[in-house]
Structures are given as structure tokens and as C-alpha cells.
Amino acid sequence: xxxxxxxxxxxxxxxxLVVLLIAAGGAGWYFxxxxxxxxxxxxxxxxxxxxxxxETPAEPVSPVSEPEVQPIAEQAVEAPAQAxxxxxxxxAEPPTPAEQVPPVVAEAQEQTPAPxxxxxxxxxxxxxxxxxxxxxxxxxxVAAREALNPAIASxxxxxxxxxLAMQLQEQINExxxxxxxxxxxxxWVDSYVLKPGDILQRIAPRxxxxxxxxQRINNIPDPRRIRAGQTIKVINGPxxxxxxxxxxxxxxxxxxxxxxxxxxxxxxxxxxxxDDSTPVGTWQVEPGKKLTNPKYYSPRGEGVIEPDDPxxxxxxxxxxxxxxxxxxxxxxxxGIHGTIEPETIGKMASLGCIRMLHDDVALVFDLLVxxxxxxxxxx
Numbered sequence: 001x002x003x004x005x006x007x008x009x010x011x012x013x014x015x016x017l018v019v020l021l022i023a024a025g026g027a028g029w030y031f032x033x034x035x036x037x038x039x040x041x042x043x044x045x046x047x048x049x050x051x052x053x054x055e056t057p058a059e060p061v062s063p064v065s066e067p068e069v070q071p072i073a074e075q076a077v078e079a080p081a082q083a084x085x086x087x088x089x090x091x092a093e094p095p096t097p098a099e100q101v102p103p104v105v106a107e108a109q110e111q112t113p114a115p116x117x118x119x120x121x122x123x124x125x126x127x128x129x130x131x132x133x134x135x136x137x138x139x140x141x142v143a144a145r146e147a148l149n150p151a152i153a154s155x156x157x158x159x160x161x162x163x164l165a166m167q168l169q170e171q172i173n174e175x176x177x178x179x180x181x182x183x184x185x186x187x188w189v190d191s192y193v194l195k196p197g198d199i200l201q202r203i204a205p206r207x208x209x210x211x212x213x214x215q216r217i218n219n220i221p222d223p224r225r226i227r228a229g230q231t232i233k234v235i236n237g238p239x240x241x242x243x244x245x246x247x248x249x250x251x252x253x254x255x256x257x258x259x260x261x262x263x264x265x266x267x268x269x270x271x272x273x274x275d276d277s278t279p280v281g282t283w284q285v286e287p288g289k290k291l292t293n294p295k296y297y298s299p300r301g302e303g304v305i306e307p308d309d310p311x312x313x314x315x316x317x318x319x320x321x322x323x324x325x326x327x328x329x330x331x332x333x334x335g336i337h338g339t340i341e342p343e344t345i346g347k348m349a350s351l352g353c354i355r356m357l358h359d360d361v362a363l364v365f366d367l368l369v370x371x372x373x374x375x376x377x378x379x
Contacts, residue, residue, distance in 0.1 A: 271355035281326025289320025
């Protein structure tokens with residue numbers, strides 16, 4: 001009996017001890033696992049992009065977005081390599097305003113004579129002139145000029161045929177260029193309705209022509225008497241000139257002289273420098289150097305000869321030139337002028353300038369524009 005009581009008394013302490021041990025073990029296991037997880041997992045806050053509240057639908061997180069970002073990064077790296085492949089020509093970006101060519105140089109490049117266009121295959125100059133004559137007779141002067149002009153600009157016709165074609169086109173231009181008549185189909189011509197306060201000096205620069213040309217082709221004797229509402233004819237300039245030294249002639253063109261897209265206008269005779277002293281190359285009409293009734297400052301010690309003096313060798317017009325290409329580069333004091341010795345036209349008789357008859361230089365004075373028109377001198 002005593003032994004039973006002693007065993008019962010011991011069992012009374014064993015059960016609580018077992019429970020205590022189990023509880024202690026569980027607490028220790030929880031502490032170890034919880035501590036490990038808290039060290040491996042980063043803290044999560046509402047500021048974290050991957051944080052999702054119970055009210056917010058889940059957004060795709062990095063494992064989903066990363067495969068989408070990677071191909072984009074690869075394309076960005078590969079794109080330049082594709083652009084460098086030989087079969088893909090590089091395309092230059094347009095220059096910024098600061099990189100653009102200075103206006104004077106750009107103008108000189110722009111006005112350099114363009115290469116002459118080739119004649120059409122099986123071109124027959126006789127047929128072209130016959131067609132032009134037929135169109136002239138029908139009154140279609142623009143089409144007639146278009147039939148002749150490619151052959152003239154090409155300079156590939158026999159000399160005799162070229163002269164005939166140029167003479168025929170000069171006749172056409174007497175109406176299309178130098179008369180008040182406005183032909184709507186002519187791309188080189190526009191009409192302009194005068195507004196109150198208009199003056200020819202302001203209208204002419206808009207079309208790269210001179211006020212004198214507007215007066216000439218519209219038969220305006222006094223530019224102060226133009227009236228608002230009046231329609232006048234204007235030309236889309238500028239005009240250019242080509243001097244051929246061997247032929248002692250000056251050809252006038254609209255557009256790049258002698259090149260594709262240009263229009264031959266007329267031919268005028270000239271005199272040139274003695275001993276072949278007129279430099280070949282490209283000249284530009286110098287700003288501020290077109291003068292009427294110029295003074296003559298003789299380089300031969302003759303002093304100054306006043307305007308309107310019958311001994312003034314320049315006549316009544318001076319068109320100053322400055323060299324911009326070829327042998328003409330950097331040369332000044334050359335020009336186009338009249339003469340008091342008409343017998344020297346067609347000869348080498350000047351000190352290097354280009355001489356012209358009075359009426360011819362008056363026309364050229366009205367055609368060429370300062371800073372825009374060029375004069376190409378060829379051998």
C-alpha cells in the first residue's frame with residue numbers, strides 16, 4: 001500500500017514536468033524558425049512596389065516583368081550594329097542653322113552652271129525646230145520654247161543648227177520675256193496687282209529682278225505714276241550671263257546658265273580685254289557697284305573723266321564684278337560697261353573689262369541683279 005502511494009505521488013509530478021518540457025521545446029523551436037525567417041526575408045512596407053493590400057489587386061512583380069524588359073535592352077544594343085551594315089547607307093541629319101554654309105558661299109554654289117542635259121535619244125534638231133515653228137504659228141509660245149530649249153542648253157547641236165534654234169527662241173522671248181503679255185502657262189512669269197503704297201524698288205527684290213526690268217517689260221515710263229489695282233508682269237529671276245571669249249558673245253539665261261532647268265533668253269555681242277586679258281571663271285555682280293553715268297578713274301594717268309563727258313570710255317553704265325571661281329577668284333575692278341568706240345565690239349581692245357554697245361549694256365543693266373546674278377567667262 002505504501003509502495004503504491006509513493007508511485008502515485010511521483011506520477012503526480014511527472015505529468016506536469018512532461019507538459020512543461022513539451023511547452024519549452026515548442027517555444028524554442030518557434031524562436032529558432034521565426035528568427036531564421038526574419039533574417040532571410042526583407043522588410044515589407046506599403047512603399048515597396050511589390051506591396052499588395054487586401055483591397056489592391058496584385059500587380060505582376062519582378063519575376064514576370066524581367067523577361068519583358070530584357071529583350072528591349074537587347075534591341076537597344078543591336079540597333080546601332082544594324083545601322084552600320086554596308087547595305088544600309090548612312091543618312092546625314094540636316095545641318096543646324098549654325099552649320100549651314102554662309103550665304104555668299106551658298107549663293108555661289110547655287111549659281112554655278114549646272115551640267116548640260118543630254119539630248120533625247122534619236123533627237124533630230126530639224127524636227128525640233130519644225131515643231132517649234134508649228135507651235136509658234138498656232139500661238140503656243142511656251143510649248144514652242146520648251147521644244148527648242150533642251151537642244152540649245154545641251155550645246156550638242158551643230159553650230160549652224162544651234163544658231164537657228166537660238167534665233168528662233170529669241171523671237172519667242174520677245175513676247176514671253178520682254179513684252180507686257182502674261183502667259184499663264186509660263187513658269188518664269190507671274191502677275192502682280194499693285195497695292196496702295198507699293199513701289200517698284202520693294203517689289204523687284206521679291207522676284208530677284210531689278211526695278212528697271214519691271215519698267216521695261218511693262219512700258220512704265222515713270223515709276224512714280226503707278227497706281228493701286230494695276231496688274232503688272234514680273235519675271236521669276238535672277239538672270240545670268242555666259243560670255244564666250246572665242247565668239248565675242250554674251251548669252252543671257254534664266255536659271256543656272258546653260259544647265260538643265262535654265263532657259264536661254266538672248267545673245268549680245270561684246271568686246272574684251274586686249275592680249276586676252278579678260279580672266280576666265282565665274283564672277284558675281286558686286287553689291288553696290290551698278291552705276292549709271294559713272295566717273296572714269298584712268299589707270300593710265302589720264303585723271304578723272306566725269307560722267308557724260310564724251311571722252312568717258314565707260315559710256316553710261318557700269319556693272320561691277322567680283323571673281324568667285326576659277327582665274328577670276330579675288331579679282332576686282334573688272335566690270336561690264338558701255339563704250340564710246342563701238343567699232344571695238346567683237347575685238348580685244350579693253351583693259352580687261354567686257355564692253356557692250358549702248359542699248360545692249362542698258363538691257364543687261366536691267367537684267368542682272370547685285371549679289372545674285374553671275375557672269376561666267378569661258379575661253
